[in-house]
Amino acid sequence: MRQEIKIALRYLLSSKLQTGLLIGGVGIGVLVFSFMTALINGLTQFQIEQTVGSIAHVTVEPREREPRIIKADPSVQLLAAVLRDNTQREQIRPWQMALDTITADPSVRVAVPVISGNGLVTRGQAVQPVTITGVKPEQLSEVAAIAPAIVNGSATLDLDGVIIGARLAKKLSVSDGQTLVIRSDRGRERSVKVRGVFSIGIETLDERVVYMNFKSSKALLDLDNGISRIDVKLTDLNAAPALAEKFGAATGLKSTSWTEKNKRLFDAIQGQGSTGSLIKFFAIVTIVIGVSSALLLTTVRRKPEIGIMRSMGVSKTFITRVFILQGAAVGLLGALAGSAAAYAFCSLVYQVARRPDGTQLVPVDPAQGAYLFGILLATAASALAAILPARAAAHIDPVEAISQ
Template sequence: MLRLPFVPMVALRFLREGRVQTALILAGITAGVAIIVFLSVLMAQLEASMIERVLGSQAHVVMRPLEEANQRALPQAPDAPAAAASSVIEPRTQRLRAIDQWPQMLALAESLPGVAAASPLASGPAFAVRGRASRSVAIMGVEPERYRRIVKVDQYMVRGPFALAGNHAIIGTDLADDLGATVGDKVFLRTADGRNDMLLITGLFDMGVRDLNRRWVFTSMKMAQSLLDIAGGASSIDVAVTDIFSAEPIATRLRQRSGLTVESWMTTNSQLLRALRSQASSNDLIRSFIVLVVALGIASVLVVSVVQKQKEIGILRAMGASARRMMAVFLLQGALLGLGGALAGIALAALMLAVAAHFAASDSIFHGASLPVATALDAAAMALLVGLVAAWLPARRAARLAPVQAIRS
């Protein structure tokens, strides 16, 4: 028969003798760990869903030419008329401008660490006309191979592939409804300065954002450059980064090295960023309260165990068990409670997620939800650490019991 070493044998015996207390605290730890894991996965899914809805159709960082600024007039002579001395400075009307030496700026963006992809864009306003219908649109001249690395536009296509050549155009489903057009029809594009061309609709997309579906018209880069009168130019450069929360530091480096106007999604979508941070803070607060409750539960059970087992502790000490070994007994109990509750809690959380994913709708945040291994390992490590910390004071108390006093009491 296999005999366990002294410390695990005594620890397991103490836990066995207090079956009711052990079962209750294990149930509490299981529930706590399950809630923490379930909430962590829920918050991660919610964050991913929010980011996908907002950033799924836009670049993480955008580089544009500097805006033209007005210059104040030189001071007038003392004898100048009052009307000449007082001038009203009005904002300069912004015109469509191209980025100077945009291929070099594109190479600069692609060379920075943390940048996943970069794509030039020739964009500007125009009118889409078909029959008597006319709509204000935004021309989006792109290089398809580069642009699909910025926006996963292929997954938004509802008809036709995302391929552009010659006079081909891809429009949104809402714009198609407004114009009464579909794939195979032609649409007339006219810019403010009188340039125009007839384009063939070869695809329809649905970004999930009505404004984009009504305004964006994708064309080839050359077609957009011709319509917008920026031959060979790019009005902006879209950049995708590997870590979306590093977008602002990367935008700062690009701004310093390029001299262009560079904005990240963290600036243009500051409300989303605040919402994500508030969500993370709420999750951390809830987890802290649950961890505190679990720690107090483990500590209270082990304190009661020390009181109940004073006589046994005294006898063991009298038989030669050192204070360090008695302390190890109760620390091991805390670790076993934490680890056992963690394993059961992880299993319960996985079951809850599986049930939620099974009954969730296709557009629900639980659709396709699963328990990441990293989350499970973090929960197990946290529960083990909490068990050890919570057992520290009861273990010290057990170690300090004098053998004669413990047996007498």
């Protein structure tokens, strides 16, 4: 193999301009590949963080109760409408056992019991419908990314405190420290103080959600022994569908993954990934075509030399290896250069392309450029691209080549 490597390198070095252009071409292909990977992954992460950061990865809720249908006479065609059973309140009770079962799974980062219900908030003559979410103060950040979104006050949930969205605060003309009255759909009422105002940027959250202390909300929503749901955060987002199924089976409760609850977002992310894959595919195809055509030209140019090698008893395998090694060398060097350029470019975009508030304009993530994969793929693709020229070179007729 040493001789093959020697000849391959000599061939590449003897046409420095062609080799440089070839390496540059592969480099640009890999640059596009890695930049697109960093961009698509960054964008996906950004979208997931924006959405999933504020919601549970798996939500475990009570099953909807359905009335049992009495077995009908088989000779009679049954016409039935399934009506929801409203005779009992939907809640998880007892909930500690279900929570322990879920928490015991190593894939679970945290499982949070949540009280949820509807109510009205009043201040003076202003009345606004809201969703009351009761959580333990120390688990608030696990249920929603509230703390970084606080624009007024703080993210503290004492027994008398609530945290409300900025749009709701504006409609009620309240701010940190002011008092509100909350009335639940169970008819209970409580006077609370605004401890913090958040602005997440999602209209429904900023206008409709009121975060409340777990204990206070239990009393307000009349759920002394039960809870409304368990919000589960996982170590791996992608494992959510499988784990939702697992938790459902283990607890007998209704368990839904974030992908199911946000199907449109999930489809959009998948579509975005497919588009990225298509662009990356074309980047690799460009590399293959570029390397293959340049090496075919080399084959034509080196025809007499290849002919003389064959006349000296050099095997076809030897010639094939020389050309495949050239392809692999060009691929490796181009990929290394392209990956380095992609990392530098991604880092530059990451640092420079920002809005005045410091958020990213282009959500590229330099750490997610799949550089090693890009290098291996481009090298393998270039080596494969060399097969056609290598075969052409190995099948050169030495008599014809020498007589040129």
